Amino acid sequence: MARKLKFLEHLPFLPIAVLMIVLIVPAFFADMIAPHDPYKAYLRNRMEPPLFFGGTTEFILGTDRLGRDILSRIMHGARYALIISLAGIVLGAIVGTLLGLIAGYMRGHIEALIMRVVDITFALPSILLALALASVSGPSFELVIFVVIFVIWGFFARQVRAETLILRELDFVARARVAGASDFRILYRYILPNIVNTIVVLATLQIGVVIVLEATLSFLGIGIPRPVPAWGLLVADGRQLIVSSWWISFFPGMAILLTVLSVNMLGDSMRDWLDPKLRRV
Amino acid sequence: MLRFVLTRLSQMLVSLLVITFIVFSLSHLTGSPIDSLLPDDATPQQIASLTEHLGLDRPYYVQYLTFLQNAAVGDFGDSTKWKGSTAAEVVLERLPATLQLGGLAVLISVVAAIPMGVMSAVRRGSIFDRMAGVVALLGQSLPAFWLGIVLMWIFAVILGWFPTSGYGGLTYMILPAVGMAWFQIAALTRLTRSAMLEVLDTEYVKLARIKGVNERQVIWKHAFRNAAIVPITYFGVLAGSLLTGSVVMETVFAWPGTGLLAIDAIRGRDFPVVQSVVLFFAVFYLLANFLVDVLYAIIDPRIRYG
Numbered sequence: 001m002a003r004k005l006k007f008l009e010h011l012p013f014l015p016i017a018v019l020m021i022v023l024i025v026p027a028f029f030a031d032m033i034a035p036h037d038p039y040k041a042y043l044r045n046r047m048e049p050p051l052f053f054g055g056t057t058e059f060i061l062g063t064d065r066l067g068r069d070i071l072s073r074i075m076h077g078a079r080y081a082l083i084i085s086l087a088g089i090v091l092g093a094i095v096g097t098l099l100g101l102i103a104g105y106m107r108g109h110i111e112a113l114i115m116r117v118v119d120i121t122f123a124l125p126s127i128l129l130a131l132a133l134a135s136v137s138g139p140s141f142e143l144v145i146f147v148v149i150f151v152i153w154g155f156f157a158r159q160v161r162a163e164t165l166i167l168r169e170l171d172f173v174a175r176a177r178v179a180g181a182s183d184f185r186i187l188y189r190y191i192l193p194n195i196v197n198t199i200v201v202l203a204t205l206q207i208g209v210v211i212v213l214e215a216t217l218s219f220l221g222i223g224i225p226r227p228v229p230a231w232g233l234l235v236a237d238g239r240q241l242i243v244s245s246w247w248i249s250f251f252p253g254m255a256i257l258l259t260v261l262s263v264n265m266l267g268d269s270m271r272d273w274l275d276p277k278l279r280r281v
Numbered sequence: 282m283l284r285f286v287l288t289r290l291s292q293m294l295v296s297l298l299v300i301t302f303i304v305f306s307l308s309h310l311t312g313s314p315i316d317s318l319l320p321d322d323a324t325p326q327q328i329a330s331l332t333e334h335l336g337l338d339r340p341y342y343v344q345y346l347t348f349l350q351n352a353a354v355g356d357f358g359d360s361t362k363w364k365g366s367t368a369a370e371v372v373l374e375r376l377p378a379t380l381q382l383g384g385l386a387v388l389i390s391v392v393a394a395i396p397m398g399v400m401s402a403v404r405r406g407s408i409f410d411r412m413a414g415v416v417a418l419l420g421q422s423l424p425a426f427w428l429g430i431v432l433m434w435i436f437a438v439i440l441g442w443f444p445t446s447g448y449g450g451l452t453y454m455i456l457p458a459v460g461m462a463w464f465q466i467a468a469l470t471r472l473t474r475s476a477m478l479e480v481l482d483t484e485y486v487k488l489a490r491i492k493g494v495n496e497r498q499v500i501w502k503h504a505f506r507n508a509a510i511v512p513i514t515y516f517g518v519l520a521g522s523l524l525t526g527s528v529v530m531e532t533v534f535a536w537p538g539t540g541l542l543a544i545d546a547i548r549g550r551d552f553p554v555v556q557s558v559v560l561f562f563a564v565f566y567l568l569a570n571f572l573v574d575v576l577y578a579i580i581d582p583r584i585r586y587g
Contacts, residue, residue: 135555253427
């Protein structure tokens, strides 16, 4: 019991509470807790203002141009923010970690090639790739996830390689080799467990970046396709109506801001707890 | 020095080749251009003659080389959406608007961030320093497109100080430029602050103070001149975020530059124009980074041997 409490000490309360309210609970339970169907247009209640700004408790955060409930749309949008960022980060982390392990362990030409590719992907602004891809395929989920992987895998590859370089020279790895362990077993059983913390921290630090990236692409019309209520698309819905109905853009953007702010704060404390040396990265 | 420049130049060319290859390959993923150029009832002879005319029967690498050749002279074909102009003409026409906005954004970020970074280092731990810290944290977390809309709402709709959107003089440029500058300010302030903190701690700064040099001179002449190297290296990264910023802010504020052009071209499925914008951005970005590297090597000779 005491150990469990110690674990909790490291997690900041406020960011986690905000994340639960804005992102996680809605992502899982939007169907149950959302007051309205996010796609249903209440044509008689178009552009209704939020509560306290002349609106009613029926539509707490107001409605959009078609009379759809903004709160319900934000809640359903949380699901896409969560799924896309998790899928993108997990895939990016897997690709980056695998290539980082190979580069750090095999050395030689393979290492040089992999690290050169990392340099090139870092040298290309992600917006260029997104624009080029979108012009071919149009907006799609696959496109967003592909761009996310492209943006983040290099961070993992670089860090994992650096740590693998150190670990492979240590005694316990040499002993495993003497004992007859295969390369695969050494990487999987001896090296990977020692870099898991780093991977977890890097992943947490990237979530905010990824959520903003996804929302930006969706906002520009080159991310998640309509009519899905992704947060970036919700903000885009209100762009033309800012003069008369500020709430259409404002609240979805607040959801993004609160989520990203909390994730960044959470990432910082995870780093200080699990892997303080990443402070310099 | 020459060797350093040549190495960087060759690295830049490799990156450029990779980008052109990606763009070229993408244009082939869209399916054969024959289908969109000829009617459905075209005879096999017509298809064959057009295929030959466009060079699509030649090997992949030959097509790529032809593409490179054309790209080198700025020939990306005709725009399909803006009839009667080549893609390159469409892009060049929109370029001045983007340069105006980007230039103003850089100006705002330098003018705001450098004094802010220096002051928070000098008065470390003060309220001012902590406020700059909050700005930096917000800079990381605010989605740019939403910031643009909120700026528009507050300063154009509620206060009525500026027009909401569109193309025009300085009043039209302020809001989008501030939106673009925000993220630069956050990053540049942090960098300047940490560089200044390091320099302020050195022996020669202490010596200058002991000698009785006035504080203003110590900060700006002795310390800042050496600290400035770090922010300068950041300008390469800044070029990248300016590209993203111009696409986002031009879309939010309906500013008719190349960023908005790219989005319009994608919506209108105008592939030649998208291609030329992407390659144009890529060249700008790589060139900016190359110049920063060279500048850095001139200022700090240690880099050349690094």
